Amino acid sequence: MEKGDFVKDIVPNAEASGIFAVAEASLAQSRNGPYWRLVLADASGSIEAKIWSPLSGEFSEIAPGTLAEVEGRASLFRSAVQLAVEKFRPLDPAEAARVDQTAFLPSSPYPLDAMFDELMALCREEFTHKPWRKLVFAVLEDAELAPLFRLSPAAKSVHHAYAGGLLEHTLGVFKACRRMADQYPELDRQALLAGALFHDFGKIREFSGGFSNDYTTEGRLLGHLMLGVEMLAPFLARSGLEPGLQEHLRHLILSHHGELEFGAVRQPHTPEALALHYADNLDAKLAQCRGLFAALDGDGPGWTPWQATLGRPMYRPPRTPEGRPPAPKGRKNARREECLSLLKA
Known part of the structure; x- marks a missing residue:
């Protein structure tokens, strides 16, 4: 029709x-x-x-x-x-x-297939510990869960509240955590990335999705943190992942909201849990800003209305003009370029 x-x-x-x-x-x-x-x-x-x-x-x-x-x-x-x-x-x-x-479902501005393929490629690259790898691909290749993960929204409103929003948000948090792990090598890279991958997985059951996306009954009663841990339990049991790493993953999921008043079951108590919380919060807040600025007229500076979830209006400032950095000049800059080329080699 x-x-x-x-x-x-x-x-x-x-x-x-x-x-x-x-x-x-x-x-x-x-x-x-x-x-x-x-x-x-x-x-x-x-x-x-x-x-x-x-x-x-x-x-x-x-x-x-x-x-x-x-x-x-x-x-x-x-x-x-x-x-x-x-x-x-x-x-x-x-x-x-x-x-x-x-035609009826607001959806991610990014192609779902491309996002899912990118996430799978990153997982193949990052998860080298066999139990982590077994867990990750058992979940992402599950015939029932994988299609839901691709299409689910990440919220009822506020941020990523559209079809594919959960996948888009998960990919954003995963990539942010990769950069954190590059900057801070003391972090357990694979545990952090597993937390990024599964931190909001329970939203598959927390929200109904579809035309009238709303909280499900179990979503209202339990919330996506508890649901996520419950959903992963049978996969963890078959993964062979060390008990301490299983415990850490559950902590990452249950603490990623940061504070009890914002829905965390526990405050973050590991460096990886802190990193995941800030990556998740940043991705959600910037997505909200994108949505608010898209509703403003034109592309120039402007204020949004008051936003209760942020506790303030947001301002879209003028942007720095696009331009290429000046070409290196002199012996000092030539030496700098030589050093950079050696670092890249």
């Missing part, structure tokens, strides 16, 4: 028609009778929509996650575009199966 209009294309005082995912649905009452308040979504964004009486009476239930064929007219209400629905037809399962799902 053809997608039709995308949310980003809907403008005031114009007709709109297409297939949308119902992200939210609630029944309310007005002077003219009951009406449905909906949030319709696709990969380009979301829009509030209303099904007014008498059409609203045709639907006893509208479940979030439903795909529906929608027609209506857009208008401006309180400075936001809103859609008055004139036709609403939920798709049956067979029709929904024929729709391109990627």
Whole structure:
């Protein structure tokens, strides 16, 4: 089936028609009778929509996650575009199966296949201790877990909250930890990288994903730190990994939020746990900044609105002009270039 209009294309005082995912649905009452308040979504964004009486009476239930064929007219209400629905037809399962799902799910800006292939290549390069290697590839090649890991979001909102977000965030933290291990050779490189790889693995079960991504019941009750340790337990049991390294990996996962008030089960008590916490926090915060700055007009300097999760608004400063460094001059610089070439050799 053809997608039709995308949310980003809907403008005031114009007709709109297409297939949308119902992200939210609630029944309310007005002077003219009951009406449905909906949030319709696709990969380009979301829009509030209303099904007014008498059409609203045709639907006893509208479940979030439903795909529906929608027609209506857009208008401006309180400075936001809103859609008055004139036709609403939920798709049956067979029709929904024929729709391109990627048209409805906000997803990582980076190709999922390329990110997964890069992560697998880095793991082949880094994990030389056979038990670590056995553990890592048993998980990443698991027929059930690998597809979920590729597609899961990393959050409900705030950062990497889209399909492929968990993979993107994991790859970012993994690469940051590699650089930390280069800078600080006293760190247990393979333990740190295993922690980076699995620190958020429990989010596969913490979030439902899909059109109406939300916390699952076990996600609310246990959280992704505990779920991650639970998910890895059978793989660890078969890995042959030394008991002390297994214990350290569990600590890395359970402590990576840094402080108990932010959800850590324990504070970081090893240098690797500290490094993982800061790498994770940095990747999440910078991803949030990218999202905030993308919503600003233009590419120049500007302030975001107040952000409760950061406790401040953020400022996008002017950027340094792109340019090549000046060419080396004189005998001193020539000697420097000679030294650099020897280091690279």
